[in-house]
Amino acid sequence: MISMTNVSYKILNKAILNTINLNIPVGKIIGLAGENGAGKSTLLRLMAGIIQADQGSILLDGQRLTHQNATSIAFLPDTDDFYPYFSGRHLFQFYQSQFADFNIAKANEIAAFLEVNLQQKISTFSKGQRGRLKMAVTLGREVPYYFMDEPFSGLDPMVRESLIKGLIKYTDAETQTIVLSTHELYEVEPILDALLLLKDSKVIAFDTLEEIREEWQQDAVSWMKKQYRKD
Amino acid sequence: MTIQFTRDLPIYSQLVNRICSEIVRNERLPGNKLPSVREYALEVGVNVNTVQRVYKELEQMALTETKRGQGTFITTDDSVLLALREKIKQQITEEFVRKIEEHGFSHDEILFELQKYRGELDD
Numbered sequence: 001m002i003s004m005t006n007v008s009y010k011i012l013n014k015a016i017l018n019t020i021n022l023n024i025p026v027g028k029i030i031g032l033a034g035e036n037g038a039g040k041s042t043l044l045r046l047m048a049g050i051i052q053a054d055q056g057s058i059l060l061d062g063q064r065l066t067h068q069n070a071t072s073i074a075f076l077p078d079t080d081d082f083y084p085y086f087s088g089r090h091l092f093q094f095y096q097s098q099f100a101d102f103n104i105a106k107a108n109e110i111a112a113f114l115e116v117n118l119q120q121k122i123s124t125f126s127k128g129q130r131g132r133l134k135m136a137v138t139l140g141r142e143v144p145y146y147f148m149d150e151p152f153s154g155l156d157p158m159v160r161e162s163l164i165k166g167l168i169k170y171t172d173a174e175t176q177t178i179v180l181s182t183h184e185l186y187e188v189e190p191i192l193d194a195l196l197l198l199k200d201s202k203v204i205a206f207d208t209l210e211e212i213r214e215e216w217q218q219d220a221v222s223w224m225k226k227q228y229r230k231d
Numbered sequence: 232m233t234i235q236f237t238r239d240l241p242i243y244s245q246l247v248n249r250i251c252s253e254i255v256r257n258e259r260l261p262g263n264k265l266p267s268v269r270e271y272a273l274e275v276g277v278n279v280n281t282v283q284r285v286y287k288e289l290e291q292m293a294l295t296e297t298k299r300g301q302g303t304f305i306t307t308d309d310s311v312l313l314a315l316r317e318k319i320k321q322q323i324t325e326e327f328v329r330k331i332e333e334h335g336f337s338h339d340e341i342l343f344e345l346q347k348y349r350g351e352l353d354d
Binding site: 027028029161164165168169173189190191192193209210213214217218219222 | 239
């Protein structure tokens with residue numbers, strides 16, 4: 001479990017995240033939603049141990065989260081920072097050299113499932129192909145936590161569907177946790193256990209999809225709009 | 232194939248309804264094996280935990296039986312299947328009557344219309 005207590009993060013005195021308190025349990029797929037600039041990417045980067053909080057504590061299974069123990073977290077960035085002269089195969093080899101938990105057989109299988117051509121150079125990839133490769137290389141790591149920043153953004157509906165299926169097929173719902181930020185709530189909602197909503201640097205709601213549908217009688221998108229209008 | 236869900240009901244109950252309909256329509260036959268939780272999650276494009284809940288509900292409704300190490304099977308108990316058929320028939324009737332009443336039609340009008348409709352079908 002990842003626990004955040006009173007976590008704040010500032011850039012040049014501007015609060016990006018303000019007194020965040022939340023627990024990310026094991027074995028859940030959690031959606032992270034909120035308007036642009038609400039702090040979604042920053043929250044994911046803090047939880048992944050990539051950046052450090054200015055205030056508050058972040059614990060990973062009871063231990064303070066640092067660069068050293070963040071190895072049990074795989075992070076999918078919203079940027080494409082891969083070496084463009086690499087092929088998919090090179091990228092997999094590079095990941096294998098960097099991460100002891102990288103399972104190249106699994107990554108190859110996911111790449112085949114997502115129809116990624118591993119021989120081709122990344123510089124010649126379309127956006128959809130890069131999106132698929134990023135998913136394959138991230139899920140190729142066998143870790144308890146996957147944090148994904150906008151994995152479906154800017155991709156066509158067929159690519160989104162195949163990535164969603166890849167997520168269902170290649171993760172274990174009991175032992176692995178996925179937190180992913182997204183604006184494509186209509187499509188992503190069926191795979192989510194819970195939805196975390198950020199607004200103006202704060203968590204304004206964190207509910208399970210069953211609660212949202214049973215108690216609020218709403219789907220995720222209407223619920224989110226309602227929460228946003230509340231104050 | 233990924234399926235579309237309506238906004239009013241939890242996804243697990245929409246999937247329970249879907250499988251119930253498939254049983255009544257004989258698309259899933261008594262004694263047939265259901266896909267594994269992961270296979271079904273992949274087929275309909277939902278979370279594995281959701282499918283686990285669906286299978287639990289079906290089992291509680293006595294519509295399925297889990298055989299250890301073999302999987303989940305549609306029940307062969309005729310009384311359960313008959314009761315499901317009746318329940319679904321009743322639900323569809325209730326829905327129909329509610330809709331038609333919302334539009335202000337009288338019961339006589341509805342009966343007349345149904346008889347006319349049946350007559351057309353018989354021709």
